[in-house]
Structure formats: C-alpha cells, structure tokens
Amino acid sequence: MRKKKLSQQIVQQSADQIQMLAANIDDQSAESVAPVIELLMDAGALDAFFTPIQMKKNRPATQLTVMCHPADQQKMTYLMLKHTSTVGVRYQIWQRTVMPRDFITVTTEYGDVRVKVVTYQDIQKYSPEFADCLAIAKAQNLALNQVYIAVYQQLK
Amino acid sequence: MRKKKLSQQIVQQSADQIQMLAANIDDQSAESVAPVIELLMDAGALDAFFTPIQMKKNRPATQLTVMCHPADQQKMTYLMLKHTSTVGVRYQIWQRTVMPRDFITVTTEYGDVRVKVVTYQDIQKYSPEFADCLAIAKAQNLALNQVYIAVYQQLK
Amino acid sequence: MRKKKLSQQIVQQSADQIQMLAANIDDQSAESVAPVIELLMDAGALDAFFTPIQMKKNRPATQLTVMCHPADQQKMTYLMLKHTSTVGVRYQIWQRTVMPRDFITVTTEYGDVRVKVVTYQDIQKYSPEFADCLAIAKAQNLALNQVYIAVYQQLK
Amino acid sequence: MRKKKLSQQIVQQSADQIQMLAANIDDQSAESVAPVIELLMDAGALDAFFTPIQMKKNRPATQLTVMCHPADQQKMTYLMLKHTSTVGVRYQIWQRTVMPRDFITVTTEYGDVRVKVVTYQDIQKYSPEFADCLAIAKAQNLALNQVYIAVYQQLK
Amino acid sequence: MRKKKLSQQIVQQSADQIQMLAANIDDQSAESVAPVIELLMDAGALDAFFTPIQMKKNRPATQLTVMCHPADQQKMTYLMLKHTSTVGVRYQIWQRTVMPRDFITVTTEYGDVRVKVVTYQDIQKYSPEFADCLAIAKAQNLALNQVYIAVYQQLK
Amino acid sequence: MRKKKLSQQIVQQSADQIQMLAANIDDQSAESVAPVIELLMDAGALDAFFTPIQMKKNRPATQLTVMCHPADQQKMTYLMLKHTSTVGVRYQIWQRTVMPRDFITVTTEYGDVRVKVVTYQDIQKYSPEFADCLAIAKAQNLALNQVYIAVYQQLK
Ligand code: NI
Numbered sequence A, B, C, D, E, F: 001m002r003k004k005k006l007s008q009q010i011v012q013q014s015a016d017q018i019q020m021l022a023a024n025i026d027d028q029s030a031e032s033v034a035p036v037i038e039l040l041m042d043a044g045a046l047d048a049f050f051t052p053i054q055m056k057k058n059r060p061a062t063q064l065t066v067m068c069h070p071a072d073q074q075k076m077t078y079l080m081l082k083h084t085s086t087v088g089v090r091y092q093i094w095q096r097t098v099m100p101r102d103f104i105t106v107t108t109e110y111g112d113v114r115v116k117v118v119t120y121q122d123i124q125k126y127s128p129e130f131a132d133c134l135a136i137a138k139a140q141n142l143a144l145n146q147v148y149i150a151v152y153q154q155l156k
C-alpha cells in the first residue's frame, strides 16, 4: 500500500540530504520508458524526471534522473535496472535546503482547497494543492486557472 | 553511389519550394532511429533533424523532420516508413528564400579551404566549408577553431 | 463516453488530411498545462504533444501541438483556448501518408497480446499493442521488455 | 522608433492569418544568435523563438521560428538572413484564431496593474500585464508571484 | 551597485571549486521564472541556466541550475527560494579546472575590441569580448559575425 | 590505435566509480562542437553527450557532459579545453552500480549477432549488439527492427 503523498505532509526541518541517481537511456522506446516515472514515484521517489540528451552516433536519447531519501538508494537502483534498458546507474548524495511547510484550508466558491504554506527566513509562499484544484476543475468543468484565482482571492 | 554534396554546388536562384515531412517517434529506441538521418541525407534530403517532444502518457519522444525537393516526397516517405516505427508521415510544401551561392578557395598556413560566398540584396556572408576545415584539423591535430580563424584571416 | 481508441481501429486508406494546431505557452505553469494533453486526446485528438522552446526575454516556454481530423478543428481550438493561457491558436491542413493497418492476436507465455500489422508497398511492420503489454507487465510484475520479447518470439 | 507594444493594443477580430518563417542554425554560436530574437521583435514580429534540434553529424543545433503579419514577410526574411548564419528561410501562411482582447486596470496594495481581458465564446481569461508586474516587483523588492496574487485578489 | 563583470577580470589560478545549486520548477510560468537568471547573475552567480525537463504527470517543466563561488551558496539559495516557486534547493561542491586568462585589445576597422586570451598547457584560445562586438554591431548596423571576422583578422 | 570497444568487453564487478565532467558551450557553433563527442569516445570516454540548455541573455546553448574512469580525468579535461570554446571544466566523482555482463552469440536467418547478457539480483536483460544488427541491416537492406526481432526470436 502507498503512503500518504509527501506533498501533503508537514515538514519542519530546513536541511537534509538527498540521493541523486541517473542513467542514460538509448536503447528503449519512449513508450516503454514512460511508465517508469510513476513506478518510481509510487515506490517513494521524491522526484523523477526525463531530460532530452543527444548521445554518440546522433542518438536522440533521454536521461532519467531520480531523487530519493538516501535510505532508498538500493530500492530505486533496482527499479531503474529492472524497468529500463540501462546497464548502470550512477548516484551521489547532494545537500538540500528545504522550506519548512504547513497546510491551511481555504474555502472558495467552488469548494475547499488545501494550500501549502512554506517559509524560509522572511520568505513566505502559498501553493494551492494541485490535486485539489484539478479535482474541482474536472468536476465542475472549469479551467484550472479559474480555480487557482479563486484560491488566491481567499488568501487574505 | 552518392551525388556531389549539395553544400558544394553553386546555386543561383533565390527562391524555390521545399517539401516538409514529419513524423513522431515513440516506439523505437534512440539507437535504432539515429541512423535514419544519414540514410535520408544520402538519399538526397536537404536536411533531416530530430526535435525532442513530450507526448501523451509522459513519453519522452522524438519528432523526425525532413526537408527535400518536392519531387523526392515519395522516396523520403518510403524511407521514413521503412526505417522508423511510425505508421504515418505528414507533409506539406513550404516556400523558401535562398541566398544564391558561389565558392572561392582561400589558402591558409594549414592548407586550402573552400569558402561558400552567399549574397542577398546588400548582405554578403562567408562560410568556410566545414568538411575542409575538419579534415585539416584532424590531419594536423588542431582545434577546429584554429582553422576557421586562419581562414577568416585570409578573407581580405 | 469515450470512443474506442483509434490505435485499436482497423484503417484501410493510405492517405488523408490532418489538421495541425499549435500555440506557444509562456504564462502558465507546467503542472497546470500538463493535463491538457489527456483532455485533447479524450476529445478525439490524433496526437497532442509539447515541445520545449525558448521565447523572448529568456522564457523557458512550451509549444503545444495538436493533430486532429479537419472536422475537429473548432472543438480542439476551443479546448486549447479554455485550458491553456494562450490567446491565439494557429492552424493549417497537412497531407498525410498512412500505413493501412490490421490486427492479429498472439498468445504468449504471459497471455494474449494484440499486434498491429501495418503495410505500405513492400514494408510490413508489427507493433505489439502497448496497453496490452503494460497490463500484463503490471499484473505479473515483469519488465515491459520481457513482454515485448515474448510477443516477438510468437511472430513466426 | 519602436511602436506601442502589440500586447498592449486592443484587438477586436477573432481570426487572421500569420506568416510563419523558420531556419535551422548550425554554424553560429549561441551567444551570437541570441540577440536576433529581440531584433525581430523590435521590427514587429509577433513572436520569435528557438527550438533545440539535433541535426546531421550529431550537431546540437537550433531552429529559429518567427511569426509575423504576412505583410512583414520580406522584412523578417532580410533580418534573419543578415543576423544569422543561415542561407535559406522557409515560410508559409497559417490561419489563426485569436481571442479578442480588452484592458482593465486594477489597483492593488502595491500599485496599478493593467490586466488583459480576452474572450472567446463562453471563455473569459484575465492576464495581468507582465511588464507592469515586473516593474512593481523590482521597485519594491517583491517576488513576482506576490504581485500576481495581489492582482488576482482585486479581480472581483 | 554591480561589480566589474567577471568575464572582464584577469584570472590566474587554474583550479578552484564551484558550488552547484539546482531546483526543478513545475508550478511557475515561463514568463515569471525568466527574470531570475539576470537576478542571479547580478548577484554574482558565475552561471545560471535552464534545462527543459519532463516531470511526473506529463509536466513540461524546467530545471534551474546555478553555479557560484562556495561563499555565495546561502545568498543564491535565498534568491532561488524567493524568486521561484520551488520549495527546496539541492547543492553540492564540484571541482573545476579553469584556464588562466588575460586580455589584449585589438583595433579593427570598426573600432577597438578586447579579446580574452586563455591558456592551458599547450592550448591557447582567443575569445573576442561579446559585449564589445555587440555594441559595435548595433552602433554601425553590422551583423555580429562581420565584427568577429574583423577581430580574427587582427590576431596576427 | 583504438582499444576494443568497451561495450564488447566482459565486465564482472557490480560497482565502481565514474568521473563526471561538464562544460557549458555558448560561443561555438553546433557544427564545430559536434565532432568532440567522437573524439572523446575514441579517447576512452565511457559516455559523452549534449544537453540543450538556455543560458543568460537568451542564449540557446549546449551542455557537454563526459563520463570516464577517474584515471582519465586529466586526459578528458585536456580534450574538452582544446576542442571546445569553454574556459573551464567542472568535475566530480560519482558512485555507480553496474550490471555484470557476459556475451552470447545467436544465429538468426540473417546471420550471427552477439547479445550482451546483463544480470543484477534476479534481473536478467538481453541486449543485441547494436553494431552487429546495423551491419546486417545495411548489408541486406533490412529495417533495423527486423534484425532485432529475428534476434529476439532466437532467445529461447
Ligand atoms: Ni546500446
């Protein structure tokens, strides 16, 4: 079973370490490598993304990068090796500055939306929860942006 | 056998039509689609290139675009369908403004290099022939840029 | 309700016209523009994809391109204007060469998989149905590639 | 002298034609091709942008695309040929659906901001004028997003 | 006030350390993230650039990477957190080999241009100062490349 | 003289270190930077690739990344400084998980093809040697994919 999504957890520390992992993919089709992003996120990756790269012999290839907690390095490596064509995964620890976060709920004309509140020194940012906004937009046939504006209007 | 390369031919007209052809590739690996550029160029394409695109279902895919003389549309379509995984090729005629071109030869400290001279209204541009410069750089273990500078120094 | 997916339909003609539509997006976030691909595909687009572009003032922007039947031009335009921040949609008809297609079903050690068979002159290509392979891979915890290889082994 | 910026003009028609022009750049450095975007915009281009492409012989090249009024085709071609290394410019007319636009001014805690209001059928979108928001953000040392949120809060 | 531009300083050491910082941006528009590059450069970054990436849920996102002196790590982090939507910045020290550099001034038919001269072992490279060439090109309505060629012709 | 290609060697260890090196290129043309990939691979790089990046002042630039054995760091740095316009190379050691590999030869209707067999825990992957498949495809005028399918059909 899948844990509560990280983006919905309260985080209080402002520094940690993250594990970066990467592999270059040149012998697998786009459609077969695509599902690996969701597989990795479901297994606890903090982020997973593709970068277009141009390899030797004019190959229009793809770099797969994964970020996770250091404790998950072996699990992510296993999934990358199993679900992509790569034969090697490079990895390294990076430091990270994180904005501590909290959540508030705002009530709009379209319904309730959670808003992530992140702070760092004198910086304060509000980020409406994407999943909430999308659910409302779909259910009420609205453009996503209409929902975001409705949320911003309730922030004081 | 392969014709004299287009970039080495004298061209005098200043307008023509070109055939654009394109296909999106999402079910073929980078290493297997890569050789198609050279295949198409060898068959007379004026240009052939890849653009990184992001398709449905998070696929890190590739668009293949080919430019050729309108008379070569069927030949290029055949090669695209044979050597890539696509099941369809879209195409259309575009107009083109072309700078008439001529060639001069300049003698540098490293050897002779052909230089393409192109003109349009009051514009005149000099373009050292890449293949000549590369051959000299490799033979004499020079950086390519040293050869280009040597050529520019001979342009009056 | 959603129609049978186009990729699963038998197609017999070898030429048609497609409507290309495009817009450049520079004032909408990645997370808010992302769902539009699926919205457009669900509404009958033949393809919809993003291309990374670099606009004026150093903006790391995105081009949205949509391909559809000419009869769907107005519907697609409406969805693009509603769900993205663009204020204009450019469009044009392109010609298209299409490989007529048929389907066969192959039985592998992991289960049945439909295979698209496309032909054009002397070219014949087999394309295992992605959705079938993915469903099997997920259900049996296999790498996608294992399923594809199993399918290829049954093609004669 | 430079005309009033297009993005600040009221537009009432909902359809027009635009001229697309394009060229592939492989023999000019990034720093020397970069200023051409601003040159083209200053000369009246409606949009001008770069797309990363991968050309023959493994060249990490750039496509330059320009959109303008059809009447400006020759002027844009001249600038592209003068300020880039390309020897040819391809071009074609595309149709365009445009959302008619009007402007309102909203007063925020940080100052006045013009907001573009665009409509099409039942769609209505508000787009705060980027230049106004940027000027305020710089003058008052704010994050741009704070200014946008302040504008959204005044829209009703 | 802004310091003398780094590219115009004489550098004598051939090795140092640089601080890499990066963040993925998926909930901020292209037009609002664009100005951050100049903000970071003005604050002393050695380099700052965007890379197109493809994140989860089909998001056409952007990676922001910053390079600076290790002593500037906190200042750059603050600016990245303030002016982008990211909630975390990853960072790490890399080693760097640098070519010691000096400057000469060459006099061309169009005016004076500084040229950076960099050396490493037996390698020597000349790099005309971009800002000087651009200023001349604009003032005298020349293509940038004409100015560069004029400079190369004066390098003995 | 050039060593046996790495991809054809048997590898037995499952972890090692690799040297990452990178440089941003903004003052060199695509055609002049392109040959550096092959130069680096010929000198023993494990991988070398370009990533499209967007630098300050709207430059559509290119990042060059090289991976090599740590012992080759100085040799690679020299080649990057000699053959590109960059004045600095950043570098760092990363860890790597590698799948031990062995080779088998399969006999297809078109000829013999070596197949790389890589393993890690319970993962086993087969990768037909690209060079062998390409040589057969060219000699017998086949699409590459036909050769790959023929190889897969012989894997039990
Ligand atoms: Ni390979």
Ligand code: NI
Pocket: A044, A069
């Ligand atoms: Ni965790």
Ligand code: NI
Pocket: A031, B026, B027, C130
């Ligand atoms: Ni498919």
Ligand code: NI
Pocket: B044, B069
């Ligand atoms: Ni021809």
Ligand code: NI
Pocket: C026, C027, D130, E031
């Ligand atoms: Ni805008």
Ligand code: NI
Pocket: C044, C069
């Ligand atoms: Ni249809």
Ligand code: NI
Pocket: B130, D026, D027, F031
């Ligand atoms: Ni060239």
Ligand code: NI
Pocket: D044, D069
């Ligand atoms: Ni106009």
Ligand code: NI
Pocket: A130, C031, E026, E027
């Ligand atoms: Ni988000």
Ligand code: NI
Pocket: E044, E069
């Ligand atoms: Ni400094």
Ligand code: NI
Pocket: D031, E130, F026, F027
């Ligand atoms: Ni420079």
Ligand code: NI
Pocket: F044, F069
């Ligand atoms: Ni080695």
